Each structure stands twice: as C-alpha cells, then as structure tokens.
Amino acid sequence: MKKYPEYKEVDIGWLKQIPKHWKLKRVKHSLEFFDNIRKPLSSDERGKMQSKKYDYYGASGIIDKVDDYLFEGEYILLGEDGANLISRSSPLAFKACGQFWVNNHAHILKPIKSNNLDYFVHLLESIDYTVSVTGSAQPKLTQEALGNQFIIEPPANEQIIISEFINKNISQIDSLIEKKTQMIELLKEERAALINQAVTKGINPDAEMKDSGIEWLGEVPKHWEVKKIKFVASLRSGNSITSDEIKEEGTYPVYGGNGLRGYTSDFTHDGHFVLIGRQGALCGNVNYAEGKFWASEHAVVATIINNSNVIWLGELLRSMNLNQYSISAAQPGLAVERIQNLSIPCPTIEEQNIIAKHLTVKSAQIDLSIGKIEKEISLIEEYRTALINEAVTGKIKVTESV
Structure with a gap:
C-alpha cells in the first residue's frame, strides 16, 4: 500500500502522526x-x-x-x-x-x-x-x-474514497468469514451426527438390528439392552456453595451446570464423572469433570454403575437433548427423577469402551479442523481491524483506483 508523501507529528495518545494536509x-x-x-x-x-x-x-x-x-x-x-x-x-x-x-x-x-x-x-x-x-x-x-x-x-473527498475502500473490502472480508463460520457449523453438525449414530446404532454397519421399543430411538443392535438411566448411573444434584467461597484461583475446581465456575478449598467428588446442567436456559447440557472437584447445586452428577464407560454415557446423554425434559418455569430446571427413568440403549461394557474410543479419536480430528478454521477467522478479523485502522488514520494512502 502507498503512503502519503508527507506526515506531521501529533500527540493524542492513540496516534502519533497523520498526513500533513489532514x-x-x-x-x-x-x-x-x-x-x-x-x-x-x-x-x-x-x-x-x-x-x-x-x-x-x-x-x-x-x-x-x-x-x-x-x-x-x-x-x-x-x-x-x-x-x-x-x-x-x-x-x-x-x-x-x-x-x-x-x-x-x-x-x-x-x-x-x-x-x-x-x-x-x-x-x-x-x-x-x-x-x-x-x-x-x-x-x-x-x-x-x-x-x-x-x-x-481528512478532506471531504478523501473521506468518501476511504469509506468506499473500507466498505468494499469489509464486504469481501465478512463474506469470507461467513463462509468459514458456515464450515465450522457443518463440522459441528458432522460431529453431532457421528456421535448420535455411534451411541444409538453402534459403529458396526453390519450389526443385526431390532426394534428398541423407544419411539425416539427406533432400531438398535440386536444384542444391545434397553435400560433406564438409573440402572447405568446414579444421578444426584451437587452441593450448595456460596459465591464468596468460589475464587479465581484455588486448589479444587468448582463446576456448575455450565462448566467451570472457579476454585475452592474443598472437594465433593474424586474421579471421572458426567455433569448435567440442572437449571436455567441451558439446563440439560453435558460436561465432564475429572479428579478432585466440587460439584455445585446447579449440576447433576452422574456416578457410573457397574463400570459403564463415562464418555459413552456422556455422549449418549448429550445426543438426547435433555433440555426437552426441563420443567417450564421462569427458571427452567431438570427433574432428576424424570431423567433417571428415561430409557436408553445399552451396549456391552466392552462395546461402550470401543464406542468411546472411536468418538474420542473422531471428535479430536473434527475439533482440530474447527480449531484451524477458528484461527484463520481470528487472523482475518485482525487483518480487517488493521486495514480499517490504517485507512482511517492515514497510515496507508487510499486512492480511487484501489
């Protein structure tokens, strides 16, 4: 990009020099x-x-x-x-x-x-x-x-030229960002479909199927069982904790219904668990917690029974869109009793482990692709900001032919 032939010094904090005639x-x-x-x-x-x-x-x-x-x-x-x-x-x-x-x-x-x-x-x-x-x-x-x-x-005629240059380039840049954002959404849809297929139908395309007897589920592999959630995991709300007890730094993480809230000096659980959001507009969302942590009253903790796989259960619950089972109110909430009595398809423990490993590998590959696109978008947005800044402050000379 061209520069203006002459600049003059200014001292206004955010800018040090401008074109001499501005x-x-x-x-x-x-x-x-x-x-x-x-x-x-x-x-x-x-x-x-x-x-x-x-x-x-x-x-x-x-x-x-x-x-x-x-x-x-x-x-x-x-x-x-x-x-x-x-x-x-x-x-x-x-x-x-x-x-x-x-x-x-x-x-x-x-x-x-x-x-x-x-x-x-x-x-x-x-x-x-x-x-x-x-x-x-x-x-x-x-x-x-x-x-x-x-x-x-700047002079009025240059203002027009600069604004037209910016509007034209922003339109092209925003179109590119939109296309990349759509790519991310498609990858997320692909991941959701992959997970849903694996946890409801398995990963063997040749498996013999049977009617599950569950309307939303349809057919499942013939050798799978259908059980209520309470026979696979124990669901219980977390423990109350005040906002004063939650710090930005601390020994043990505190998890609420939407993930990490901060840290505290004590813990309620030790191990690998599925956490389900219990209250609010995002109730029913699924996260994981591992190690020693405090689960707040806004999370439902799923404790595995009979060595079922945590990742398999978490991804199955995520695919079920548990939010649809929330109680309508000013503050929507999940009834634990209702959730634990929902029926789910249950492969053998060995097959659960295979499905969990499969999903971990595939999800990581998709996440890597999403991460690369997000980085590209971030760089494009930085370029967008820099281009506007340089044009409006005269760091580059914009001409009608640009």
Whole structure:
C-alpha cells in the first residue's frame, strides 16, 4: 500500500502522526450530538406496544422493536456505558438508518457539513477510549468526554474514497468469514451426527438390528439392552456453595451446570464423572469433570454403575437433548427423577469402551479442523481491524483506483 508523501507529528495518545494536509480536531467540532432527543423505554413499556415496527437501539445495537420512532435518516451511534467500552467484544460505533428509537445508553451523532458519515463510523470504531472512560464497576463515556476526544479529519473527498475502500473490502472480508463460520457449523453438525449414530446404532454397519421399543430411538443392535438411566448411573444434584467461597484461583475446581465456575478449598467428588446442567436456559447440557472437584447445586452428577464407560454415557446423554425434559418455569430446571427413568440403549461394557474410543479419536480430528478454521477467522478479523485502522488514520494512502 502507498503512503502519503508527507506526515506531521501529533500527540493524542492513540496516534502519533497523520498526513500533513489532514486536520486534527475534537469530536464536537466534526460531529453534532443529538443525545437530547434520545429517550429510554422500560421493558414493561415496550412489552405493551402492539405494532413494533421500529428498531429500538441500545449501547451495542438493536435490542427490541417499538411502535414509534425518534430519529429518521442516517446517524452514528456510539455506546455510552457498559463493559464493551473496555472489552470491545462487539462494535462500539455503528450506523443506524431509517426510522428508529434510541435509549439513553448510546450517543447519537451526525457529521457536520460535508463530512462523510461512513468514514466517521469507521474512525470512531478504531479509537481507544480507555483514558476517557470513567467508572470501573460501570464504565461510562460521557458526552463531554467524547466531545473533547481528539480525532482526525481528512478532506471531504478523501473521506468518501476511504469509506468506499473500507466498505468494499469489509464486504469481501465478512463474506469470507461467513463462509468459514458456515464450515465450522457443518463440522459441528458432522460431529453431532457421528456421535448420535455411534451411541444409538453402534459403529458396526453390519450389526443385526431390532426394534428398541423407544419411539425416539427406533432400531438398535440386536444384542444391545434397553435400560433406564438409573440402572447405568446414579444421578444426584451437587452441593450448595456460596459465591464468596468460589475464587479465581484455588486448589479444587468448582463446576456448575455450565462448566467451570472457579476454585475452592474443598472437594465433593474424586474421579471421572458426567455433569448435567440442572437449571436455567441451558439446563440439560453435558460436561465432564475429572479428579478432585466440587460439584455445585446447579449440576447433576452422574456416578457410573457397574463400570459403564463415562464418555459413552456422556455422549449418549448429550445426543438426547435433555433440555426437552426441563420443567417450564421462569427458571427452567431438570427433574432428576424424570431423567433417571428415561430409557436408553445399552451396549456391552466392552462395546461402550470401543464406542468411546472411536468418538474420542473422531471428535479430536473434527475439533482440530474447527480449531484451524477458528484461527484463520481470528487472523482475518485482525487483518480487517488493521486495514480499517490504517485507512482511517492515514497510515496507508487510499486512492480511487484501489
């Protein structure tokens, strides 16, 4: 990429030099604020609305639909508060178009005079606001702090060229990321199908089959038994533990319904176990714990009976989508009694071990492929961020022919 012929020094923390003919300004001199028009609506107020035709924006994007709008046209929204000001795990600055409503958690801005909106969306997204943010428990970027933030302003014609260059390249990059994300989803589907086939039909394609007598299961190998879960494993909820007893570091891991929660000084179990999420929207999900650990009251611990294979049982339970057996409530939950009386197909212990080994090898191969694609996506995203940053700050010269 080409560079501009001359640069000048600036000292605004996040940038050291800019093209000589570009201007150094404050946000409030390049963009106009419309924060005085925004208005929050409670969830109760939004819930009573009928048509819900218009987008309702918060700090990180659209969070609901409402019956009316406050803004019409194209604006820049930039999150005012929340952890995303520091973590930047999602876009902080973004464009809102059409007719929409904004609550009091996002700043609303529009370019002054001939300034290009798309250019300033990309510029504002590339800035590190850490030094301007106040509050630790609830980070906040006030209108005053944002307005006094130094930014750079190229000539209007260059803003257009830069924004068109970025939009074109982002479109291509995002398309590539989407294709790779779809590849990951296909691999996950392949893994799920592989597991389901192995734990419900076995890995011998020539095995003689019989009707299992279970509607969701259909046929199973003729030599397999059908048993209730309680005859294969004992299911019991974990032990209560307070949040104060869970630390970021400690001797023994604490597992809840969704995996590792932290560490504590004591343990409730020692060995290899299947853990099932007991409460919440993700109840029924399956994890493993090995060694000495504390199982909290939010997990159901499956203790193997008669040397059944832990991995075989865990993958079978995972394939059963246990969430479908949750009790409907504000806080969904699994009834242990109901789960342990579900019928499952049971191969011999020897065949369980073979299936578990097969799934471990195959899953590892698929996970390796997924990991490689995820790394590729991460590198592409880094390139995407760097390309935008270099274009909007003048580190590279973008021309109409690019």
